[in-house]
Amino acid sequence: MTVAERVLAGLGPTFRRRAGEQLQPLVEALTSVLERADALVQPTARGWTAGFDINETPDPAWLGRATGTPVPDGLTTEQQRELVRSRAQWRRGTPRAIKGAVQTVLTGATKRVDVLERTDGPWTFKIRVWASEAPEDLADVVAAAATQKPVGLLIDPDVEVVDHGATFAHLTAEHGTFAELAERFPTLGSMTPHVPEEGTII
Template sequence: MSVAERVLGGLGAAFRRRAGEQLTPLVEGLTDPLDRPAALVQPTARGWAAAFDLEQTPDPAWLGRATGTPIPDGLTTEKQRDLVRTRSQWRRGTPRAIKGAVQTVLTGATKRVDVLERTDDPWTFKIRVWASEAPEDLPDVIAVAATQKPVGLRIDPEVEVVDHDATFAHLTEVHGTFAELAEAFPTLGSMTPHVPEEGTIF
């Protein structure tokens, strides 16, 4: 029930009739700004104010700020919930926190994120995602990663998007032993961009 509905109900039927048809739009205009704060303080089924219930709150970004997890602009309400749910504020500055933040803007089931450290210099890292899971706006990837990066490190503004990547399971299944793997990929640099044959990735 909106604040306007509660106010009109409290005025009573006789008052509403005498006030005329302009009463409703007047009350709605005066109380509309109060609807969102009122929704935040309404108790949920679990007995908490909605503002503190991640599954029910209409404003997950507020809860994120209150718990130390800033939410970048442009995310849907559900993606905001996902970002707060990762509790990234407990791991801020770690690769795990950066990956968790980026995963909130990806699609698909895998949501693969690679953090490539020391790409241009010791203070720069890069983000790599799969093309099938990348968001339409790649700057969103940088924006959410920036909320978790350590102070002093820089993010490469170009997100690396690959068609698909090789999993460890694929590499060991196809190439067998570590000796065969080392022969096929003499350096880590030659292994990381490896694109397996279609149908062999798992």
């Protein structure tokens, strides 16, 4: 029930009838500014005030500010929830925080994010994501990472997008022993974005 509906109910049928048809729009106009605050103080099934229940709050960004995790503009409500749940601000400047921030703009179940360090000098890093999970605008990935990057480091604006990675089971099954695997993929960087041959992995 909205604030306006509760006010109208409290005025009683006699007052509403004598006030006429203009009463409802008047009450709605006067109480509309209270709707957001009212939604935040409503109790949830878990006994929390909605404003402090990350699963129910209509304004996750408000809860983020209250708990020290600022939420950047442009995120959907669910993306805001995920960012606040990750408590990225508590780990600001770490690879984990950067990955958590980028994951908020990805789709899919895996939300794979790789942080490739020292890609263009000691102070630069690059973000790698899977094509099936990347947003339409890769600038969103860079912007999300920027909210958590350490001061002094630079983000490569060219996000690396790969079709998909291979599982460890696929690599060992298709490429044999560790020695053969090391010969085929001499570095971890060459192994991580490996695209499996068609039909060898689902």
